[in-house]
Amino acid sequence: MKLARRVGSIQPSPTLAITSKAKAMKAQGIDVVGFGAGEPDFDTPDHIKTVAKKALDDGYTKYTPVPGTPELKDAIIAKLSRDNGLEYKRENIIVSVGAKHSIYNVGQALFEEGDEIVIPAPYWVSYPDIALLAGATPVIVDTKEEAGFKMTPEQLDRAITPRTKCVILNSPSNPTGAAYTGEELKRIAGVIVRRDVTVLSDEIYEKLVYDGFRFVSIASFGEEIRKRTIVVNGLSKAYSMTGWRIGYVAADKDLVAAMTNIQSQSTSNPVSFCDKAAIEALNGPHDFLKEWVAEFDRRRRTIVDRLNRIPGVSCLLPQGAFYVFPNFSRVYGKKTPSGKVIDGSSALAAYLLEEHKVASVPGVAFGDDACQRLSYATSMKTIEKGIDRIEQAIGMLS
Ligand code: PMP
Numbered sequence: 001m002k003l004a005r006r007v008g009s010i011q012p013s014p015t016l017a018i019t020s021k022a023k024a025m026k027a028q029g030i031d032v033v034g035f036g037a038g039e040p041d042f043d044t045p046d047h048i049k050t051v052a053k054k055a056l057d058d059g060y061t062k063y064t065p066v067p068g069t070p071e072l073k074d075a076i077i078a079k080l081s082r083d084n085g086l087e088y089k090r091e092n093i094i095v096s097v098g099a100k101h102s103i104y105n106v107g108q109a110l111f112e113e114g115d116e117i118v119i120p121a122p123y124w125v126s127y128p129d130i131a132l133l134a135g136a137t138p139v140i141v142d143t144k145e146e147a148g149f150k151m152t153p154e155q156l157d158r159a160i161t162p163r164t165k166c167v168i169l170n171s172p173s174n175p176t177g178a179a180y181t182g183e184e185l186k187r188i189a190g191v192i193v194r195r196d197v198t199v200l201s202d203e204i205y206e207k208l209v210y211d212g213f214r215f216v217s218i219a220s221f222g223e224e225i226r227k228r229t230i231v232v233n234g235l236s237k238a239y240s241m242t243g244w245r246i247g248y249v250a251a252d253k254d255l256v257a258a259m260t261n262i263q264s265q266s267t268s269n270p271v272s273f274c275d276k277a278a279i280e281a282l283n284g285p286h287d288f289l290k291e292w293v294a295e296f297d298r299r300r301r302t303i304v305d306r307l308n309r310i311p312g313v314s315c316l317l318p319q320g321a322f323y324v325f326p327n328f329s330r331v332y333g334k335k336t337p338s339g340k341v342i343d344g345s346s347a348l349a350a351y352l353l354e355e356h357k358v359a360s361v362p363g364v365a366f367g368d369d370a371c372q373r374l375s376y377a378t379s380m381k382t383i384e385k386g387i388d389r390i391e392q393a394i395g396m397l398s
Pocket residue numbers: 038097098099100101124170173174202204234235236242245246247
């Protein structure tokens with residue numbers, strides 16, 4: 001069968017691929033340590049599950065409005081006002097089947113052939129492919145580890161051309177955990193307004209921040225930036241609801257209307273009883289989050305500390321999310337005991353997985369071949385065991 005040309009330009013999500021490979025190895029009885037997971041290891045809180053079960057029992061199992069029910073939109077509007085100081089109307093909100101779907105729909109509604117989409121690297125794996133699927137051209141801006149993996153306003157200014165349609169910002173970041181301060185965002189916002197481009201702000205990790213970091217949405221610096229911002233968020237990370245598939249966008253009403261048309265011709269509504277559960281998640285108690293953040297914080301410190309003790313490895317302390325992005329480039333060029341040369345992050349990931357049973361995602365998937373992404377959404381015991389293995393694996397290179 002002759003497939004459409006567009007699929008030739010994309011690859012399967014490497015993060016999902018590694019996670020499923022590690023799970024398959026575990027199912028075969030292999031003792032794999034999984035640092036691949038892009039999801040919290042906590043269960044969805046009970047009060048949210050109870051509402052979903054009740055919705056099923058009440059027969060809430062039919063089609064619902066395509067962009068999400070008015071009640072869910074109102075819960076999102078209240079959340080954006082409460083947490084981010086952003087005021088929206090229902091016509092500005094669309095709920096989709098996960099934030100990835102939200103971003104995909106933005107791509108389909110906004111990007112086209114000839115458009116350039118500015119994406120700071122390291123980036124989340126799906127951004128460039130979503131741009132490509134819409135026929136647009138990703139323009140990658142390499143950030144520096146010394147700059148905390150953050151794009152400077154000057155770098156952004158240089159990357160923007162008359163063809164630039166949108167800039168994709170992700171703070172806190174997957175894979176680096178870097179988070180922009182309010183001051184840094186204000187300067188980025190200044191460039192976006194001055195150069196009159198759009199920004200997609202992926203805020204899905206906003207609740208997972210450490211050391212008293214204060215999350216600020218770039219849309220909150222006044223009307224000029226707000227009208228150019230597409231806020232993306234979702235329930236996967238803050239409520240451990242990855243499988244429920246609820247993500248949303250707050251943006252200009254014309255964009256939301258276009259995305260609703262696309263959705264009405266593709267997936268239709270978000271799952272009915274997940275819509276109810278999402279209302280409970282957003283409006284209900286959030287006390288569990290404190291414990292989750294404290295636990296992530298403990299693991300974050302341990303994993304960073306352990307990695308920095310391995311000769312040849314260096315790792316920044318991330319401010320948010322649940323990933324670390326250690327630099328292994330000083331061991332590149334060395335050989336494994338079986339004679340394979342570690343010539344980059346893919347070779348290192350393969351060596352760690354195949355010979356030491358540790359799953360990580362090669363940095364090249366995020367646009368930075370010097371690093372590996374390790375998720376610490378796993379128990380402290382698993383972290384200790386996995387880092388022991390990495391330490392041993394690196395020590396065996398010559
Ligand atoms: N954005 C980022 C930065 C992510 O890491 C993820 C993780 N899966 C998503 C969006 C999509 O999340 P979901 O589709 O589960 O809502």
